[in-house]
Amino acid sequence: MATVIDGKAVAAGVVEQVTAASAALEAQTGVRPGLAVVIVGNDPASHVYVSSKSRMAKQCGFKSVQHTLPETTSQAELEALVETLNQDPEIHGILVQLPLPDGLNSDPVIQSIRPEKDVDGLHVVNAGKLMTGDLEGGLISCTPAGAMLFVRQTHGPDLSGLNAVVIGRSNLFGKPMSALLLAANATVTTAHSRTKDLASVCRNADILVAAVGRPQMVKAGWVKPGATVIDVGINRIDAPERGEGKTRLVGDVAFDECAEVASTITPVPGGVGPMTIAMLMANTVTAAMRAHGIKPPSF
Secondary structure, three states, X not given: OOEEXXXXXXXXXXXXXXXXXXXXXXXXXXXXXXXXXXXXXXXXXXXXXXXXXXXXXXXXXXXEEEEEEOOOOOHHHHHHHHHHHHHOOOXXXXXXXXXXXXXXXXXXXXXXXXXXXXXXXXXXXXXXXXXXXXXXXXXOOHXXXXXXXXXXXXXXXXXXXXXXXXXXXOOOOHHHHHHHHHHOOOEEEEEOOOOOOHHHHHOOXXXXXXXXXXXXXXXXXXXXXXXXXXXXXXXXXXXXXXXXXXXXXXXXXXXXXXXXXXXXXXXXXXXXXXXXXHHHHHHHHHHHHHHOOOOOOOO
């Protein structure tokens, strides 16, 4: 049976490190890291995410600012707010909660955030730094950064000689995850919906990362015995065994059967999920320390 990674415990360790760095920055400069979160419209899931981010920021000792804008906000108004936050020296991290309501184009908004304040790691400058192997100069997208922390804790910092397969090629996760694995010297295959004989590609992986958004797609027969399996999927499926109309969360990996084959595996929920907010906090304190010429800790 595989070792199950406790994402909540690992995330708590990151938050502890962030809180200490935040306190050290304030003691040294009198400045607290500032995180501004912008949310547009009434999407209930987005409001839940934003509330948890704001709570965590306060827990870390940050200055936490939330801008809640109505559904009717125009593109120009949203971009004007981002520019105001760009100019504010007390704000070190800017996060625009996605998805935006219909009629708003997220890409120009994301690209208008200054790269050094782009704590989501989505600006093309930060993406470019990652793709060229500059892991120290930019800000790395939070979910892949969190997943990579699990990989490093399991295998160490040097993945030389290991084969990694990432299922998924999104700009948000798949591409940056592949770049992080490559930077750590793994031999990386980025697989996706058009990959031929996906199961046999996955069976070659010492490190298998699933991020496709298809419930329990990865079966035990896809997993190399002894592999590390990182499940990034979050899917809600019907759970009639819990009662009529009930649902439950599952990943992209059929957990129970794959745990019999893998050596290490992440659960859903409680695996990669808690790491995303923890790494957002890490990016914010990193941005604040860089803004004051102080070397941030490694996360």
